[in-house]
Amino acid sequence: MTRPMNVSITSMIRTAQAVTREGRGILAADESSPTMAKRLAAVRVDSTEETRRSYREILLSTPGLEEFVGGVILFDETIRQQTRDGKPFARLLSDRGIVPGIKVDLGIRPLAGSPDEVVTEGLDRLRERLVEYDAMGARFAKWRAVLRIGDGRPTTACIEANAHALARYAALCQEVGLTPIVEPEVLMDGAHDLDECARVTEAVLHCVYDQLARQHVILEATLLKPNIVLPGTTCRTPASDEEIADATLTTLRRTVPAAVPGILFLSGGQSDQEATARLDQINRRGHEPWELSYSFGRALQAPVLRAWAGDNSHRTAAQAALLHRARLNAAARAGAWLPEMED
Template sequence: MSIEQLAETAQAMVAPGKGIIAIDESTATIGKRFASVGIENTEENRRAYRELLLTTPRLSQHISGAILFDETLRQSTKDGTPFANYLAKQGIIPGIKVDKGTTALAGCPGELVTEGLDGLRDRLKEYYKLGARFAKWRAVINIAEDIPSGTCIEANAHALARYAALCQEQGLVPMVEPEVLMDGDHDIQTCYEVTEATLRSLFGALHEQGVLLEGTILKASMVLPGKDCDEDADVEEVAESTIMCLKSTVPAILPGIVFLSGGQSDEDATAHLDAMNRVGNLPWPLSFSYGRAMQQAALQLWSKDLKGNVAKAQALVFERAKANGLAAQGKWEG
């Protein structure tokens, strides 16, 4: 795929008023979500739940792409249509999570590095054949006393850049996700400083690895105080801090930025996105790539009757997609 085609896909991913739905939970992670609402973690239940999300009527009005897990990319709707084919027919771009999760970073207590580069080229070839047109890799940055270290930030930035280069080689748009976790009691200024250092390292590594930014999407975490911080931050402060951090680190040539919800409530994630877009005059589109903030209410409703509540659960999914689509244009009314 040419850089023009990669750029075209990337731009479609951040089309006005549209965002990405993230349903790429691993089998273990979705098992925890299912357990919290009393659903058995079977392959058929996982398939049925993903079908509920992906076949939500009118979803493509506000959703441009969907990040899938390996199992999901290989599954089909109940009538036998592969999910990737179904999405493409709806005008939704299929994507795939390709990292293999985090492991302890040797020599850096309390810090993590993401694995999955071994064999990635061949996996990307297969995913492209299965219909994926973009991929996602998540790095995790913890904030605590004396961390993150420069070693941790650089190791994760290098892995993200190697992954991104391999994606573009195989015709997939890389979504790079360096998540700065909300866990901890740090204040918003500390989050700002860590996020800034992380993004500077990331874009330096992308440049060194020859990654074409025109065909790359950033999945960013917002600048927020830690969950256990005594000092709260209002919507405007989060929006202003996040925009300032991005403007100081992210090249204007990037097609767009999508945010992860990162443990925020559904409404907070939407309100923060809306506030940022109301500022206006930004170098890139700011949109969303939410998982829990798109799904949680629907999952709780569906769990009460797996067959009888599909339409009602889909209505909730559409409502969340519409709200975030409006927020991506600074038009959400709350």
């Protein structure tokens, strides 16, 4: 390591610990405007800046949320928005003991030379953007890479390109003083079985941690946001939650250094209850040497959107739906979730 263990590094380590402290996970509220438009359209709500602001205020101001959520990932638009009474969303979170974070990648584009694969963009002028987000109150950042299984994918070139981008992003974050969340997502789309997903996820994580080392990233001041190892959505060989948990933990133990303080699983295309049940099974098997938690977007927000549906008179019901899902995931984080708790 070429960097000293200075106050900035200590602060980033504390941020990682705060986000993953006991019983808590991350609410991913970092949907881009086009993605948010699709979510709102599903409940017949027009996507305007005000409807997006109003919906996100419902999320971020939910009473009691700080008991179960240690951090929230915001989108560029959202970190610039305020509550109805003029308080910036980042400050609203900080005042409640929730760590504000920011999504900094600019989305996926076709990988040159391999048009069936993608690479994440956003490294240009990232240093300047990180400085601005730090000044706006963000304390961590997130960058997502996307890898697909099937027909010879992902290629070594795709894995290496995305791992290199993740590592450069993480190094820039630590230069500024933001804790980087590294998110290499192996998609669950496809007909691959559980073993194939485990093989690909292992290869991806090996490459990611090799690149992080090459870029002198201090692992104690990072977090990992990986996919749960799952069979593909059209796979004809189902896997139980127990088998999924075993495959996921085996893959992580083969690839993720013990220096990483926390692993926060993404929900991907899983339903609310599937994501919670699998998080629970993973934690029932023990989490040493990492904290094993969640960074869920749709798996936390879907019931909130249905309850709200654009009507602010449903605000209380929508917040109750979010708190209920967060409480269930906190139970899963402790390996104490039971199906009857869903009701």
